[in-house]
Amino acid sequence: MNKALTQWLGGRDGAISLAIxxxxxxxxxxxxFDIFRLxxxxxxxxxxxxAIGLVxxxxxxxxxxxxQGIFFGLGGYCMAMFLKLEASDPVSTKIxxxxxxxxxxxxxxxTELPWFWQPFHSLPLTxxxxxxxxxxxxxxxxxxxxxxxxxxxxFSIITQAIASILTILIIGQQGYTGGVNGIxxxxxxxxWDIRTDSAKYVLYYLNxxxxxxxxxxxxxxxxxxxxxxxxxxxxxxxxxxFSGYDVSSFKIxxxxxxxxxxxxxxxxxTLQVGFMSPSFVGIVPSIEMVIFTAVGGRMSLIGAxxxxxxxxxxxxxxxxxxxxxxxxxxxxxxxxxxxxxPNGLAGLYxxxxxxxxxxxxxxxxxxxxxxxxxxxxxxxxxx
Amino acid sequence: MGGYSxxxxxxxxxxxxxxxxxxxxxxxxxxxxxxxIFGQMGVINMAHGEFLTIGAYSTVMMSKLAEHYPSMLNYYxxxxxxxxxxxxxxxxxxxxxxxxxxxxxxxxxTLLATWGLSLIMQQFFRSAFGAREVSATLPDWLMGSWTPRxxxxxxxxxxxxxGLTVVLSAAVFIFLYRSRWGLKxxxxxQNRAMAGAVGIDTAKVDRITFALGCGIAGVAGAAFxxxxxxxxxxxxxxxxxxxxxxxxxxxxxxxxxFASAFSIAQAQSILGFFLSGSTAKVITLVAVVGILMARPxxxxxxxxxx
Numbered sequence: 001m002n003k004a005l006t007q008w009l010g011g012r013d014g015a016i017s018l019a020i021x022x023x024x025x026x027x028x029x030x031x032x033f034d035i036f037r038l039x040x041x042x043x044x045x046x047x048x049x050x051a052i053g054l055v056x057x058x059x060x061x062x063x064x065x066x067x068q069g070i071f072f073g074l075g076g077y078c079m080a081m082f083l084k085l086e087a088s089d090p091v092s093t094k095i096x097x098x099x100x101x102x103x104x105x106x107x108x109x110x111t112e113l114p115w116f117w118q119p120f121h122s123l124p125l126t127x128x129x130x131x132x133x134x135x136x137x138x139x140x141x142x143x144x145x146x147x148x149x150x151x152x153x154x155f156s157i158i159t160q161a162i163a164s165i166l167t168i169l170i171i172g173q174q175g176y177t178g179g180v181n182g183i184x185x186x187x188x189x190x191x192w193d194i195r196t197d198s199a200k201y202v203l204y205y206l207n208x209x210x211x212x213x214x215x216x217x218x219x220x221x222x223x224x225x226x227x228x229x230x231x232x233x234x235x236x237x238x239x240x241x242f243s244g245y246d247v248s249s250f251k252i253x254x255x256x257x258x259x260x261x262x263x264x265x266x267x268x269x270t271l272q273v274g275f276m277s278p279s280f281v282g283i284v285p286s287i288e289m290v291i292f293t294a295v296g297g298r299m300s301l302i303g304a305x306x307x308x309x310x311x312x313x314x315x316x317x318x319x320x321x322x323x324x325x326x327x328x329x330x331x332x333x334x335x336x337x338x339x340x341x342p343n344g345l346a347g348l349y350x351x352x353x354x355x356x357x358x359x360x361x362x363x364x365x366x367x368x369x370x371x372x373x374x375x376x377x378x379x380x381x382x383x
Numbered sequence: 384m385g386g387y388s389x390x391x392x393x394x395x396x397x398x399x400x401x402x403x404x405x406x407x408x409x410x411x412x413x414x415x416x417x418x419x420i421f422g423q424m425g426v427i428n429m430a431h432g433e434f435l436t437i438g439a440y441s442t443v444m445m446s447k448l449a450e451h452y453p454s455m456l457n458y459y460x461x462x463x464x465x466x467x468x469x470x471x472x473x474x475x476x477x478x479x480x481x482x483x484x485x486x487x488x489x490x491x492x493t494l495l496a497t498w499g500l501s502l503i504m505q506q507f508f509r510s511a512f513g514a515r516e517v518s519a520t521l522p523d524w525l526m527g528s529w530t531p532r533x534x535x536x537x538x539x540x541x542x543x544x545x546g547l548t549v550v551l552s553a554a555v556f557i558f559l560y561r562s563r564w565g566l567k568x569x570x571x572x573q574n575r576a577m578a579g580a581v582g583i584d585t586a587k588v589d590r591i592t593f594a595l596g597c598g599i600a601g602v603a604g605a606a607f608x609x610x611x612x613x614x615x616x617x618x619x620x621x622x623x624x625x626x627x628x629x630x631x632x633x634x635x636x637x638x639x640x641f642a643s644a645f646s647i648a649q650a651q652s653i654l655g656f657f658l659s660g661s662t663a664k665v666i667t668l669v670a671v672v673g674i675l676m677a678r679p680x681x682x683x684x685x686x687x688x689x
Contacts, residue, residue, distance in 0.1 A: 064491045144676040165668045172661035327506035334499025338492045
């Protein structure tokens with residue numbers, strides 16, 4: 001392997017851990033679980049897109065967005081609008097008073113498709129909008145805030161407020177958005193039934209492939225000069241600015257990348273689960289997405305995937321078996337991870353398991369500098 | 384606005400403005416505690432809403448107790464406010480001791496840890512008091528409304544809450560700007576290292592300040608029981624709005640907090656009559672976020688050396 005490629009894959013260890021993750025997603029999971037459970041895992045993996053985006057924004061960039069649900073939701077809604085239009089062709093909706101528009105519009109006495117639904121008749125346009133709409137929205141938010149040097153907790157609070165506004169808007173405008181139920185009853189993609197088992201397998205693999213691609217994009221960003229600048233900005237923003245870099249445009253860039261990754265996750269969520277609703281947009285889901293990253297390790301792209309998987313497995317298990325304990329468990333996880341293991345699972349791995357493995361194998365492993373940097377406590381330069 | 388005569392419109396505006404003042408009171412009571420904790424100390428306490436809920440449940444418990452002693456029913460509320468304050472103060476003190484003091488240097492992590500704390504507290508409320516909303520038995524003098532003229536009704540409990548807000552705000556103001564302890568708090572905020580150097584026990588100041596902010600949220604909870612019933616998630620409904628109030632007003636400025644609480648509550652309440660409640664809220668929040676993007680330091684800002 002040539003040097004650039006090795007570096008991109010994160011050295012030997014990085015390549016191995018990526019291969020293990022890929023094997024787990026593509027081979028082990030499909031063999032070990034039936035299609036119902038596999039579909040569920042596919043759903044969890046869509047959250048991993050958000051978690052990876054957060055590693056870039058939060059772990060490296062020091063920007064804690066509490067509104068990633070906004071972008072997950074926008075991506076998911078774009079996809080859902082396309083599928084819904086396909087499901088509401090004039091033939092299958094002929095009992096409505098206005099055939100050819102989505103059923104919830106008909107229930108709300110809307111007789112014409114609103115203009116912002118029009119582009120979603122076309123699949124290529126939809127796929128572009130899935131990325132572009134959240135990306136532009138993130139650019140707008142980022143440009144408005146970072147140019148004015150809003151950062152740290154202020155940024156978190158404002159993103160949270162935006163998530164809350166968007167949820168209220170979606171629920172309030174039910175004639176245009178499907179309201180609190182969201183956009184449901186999605187059936188086909190260009191005539192291909194997405195509810196069959198075979199379609200679920202295909203979508204699962206597509207999801208996995210996209211996820212691995214996003215990890216590689218993330219790796220490329222982290223290992224480039226941009227990644228180093230992000231870390232420098234996170235730890236000493238002023239010094240980076242005084243060195244002549246335009247701090248805000250780097251922040252905007254990484255925030256947009258995180259948003260677009262979340263949007264891909266949202267679109268895949270809609271395809272695999274078959275609906276999209278405001279309950280994936282608001283404050284609570286957005287903060288839950290942060291905990292996936294925190295548990296997995298805010299400095300580790302691959303750790304974030306495991307974090308998303310484990311927390312969601314935990315959520316499903318606890319809420320099935322001990323429904324009352326789930327919130328307590330989740331809360332304890334937040335407090336425990338933040339206070340005890342600021343680098344999450346990935347940090348535990350590199351500080352405890354890896355040295356032990358190395359001792360057993362009889363070789364010395366150099367410490368990962370990135371993990372160390374965050375272990376020192378990631379202090380956020382106040383605005 | 385068709386269909387209303389001018390005098391009716393005046394009445395509607397007055398009553399909506401008064402409804403806005405009740406919302407304003409809850410915002411101010413919540414925001415006062417938060418303005419101390421967030422504005423003065425820079426700690427993001429996402430569990431602040433749960434301290435309001437603690438205060439509200441304490442008041443409900445006191446009213447249950449008072450039902451056994453009917454002669455007390457008229458006066459218990461003043462005692463309940465005190466109990467609400469004390470319970471929230473003690474819990475806040477313990478939380479600072481257990482969690483917050485380890486995280487002063489990592490504000491974003493405090494945010495996550497206190498969010499976790501709020502989840503645990505909500506579940507605790509649900510297990511201890513049930514998922515259903517409960518309400519306190521109010522003394523007779525808090526019921527009913529004051530009718531200065533035909534068509535204009537001003538609820539007494541709203542007036543009471545407003546009175547409580549004024550008294551508490553004055554107390555916080557005097558505490559922060561006229562007392563020795565307030566001097567220490569402000570010194571610690573403005574320059575922690577120097578405050579420590581001149582002999583202020585900054586760790587103790589932090590602990591008491593945090594607990595005090597929580598105690599004020601507890602009083603807000605007691606006030607809350609007079610205008611709405613209490614459920615496990617009552618407090619968390621207000622948390623984002625309250626943070627916006629504090630940020631919008633300018634962290635660290637009490638006057639700013641009042642001004643922003645007043646404008647947000649009034650905008651929401653008056654718009655809410657003519658538009659749907661959710662549209663009113665969206666318009667208000669969008670305006671607030673828009674103004675914050677243009678003026679990140681909020682309405683009134685104090686320059687603080689960090």
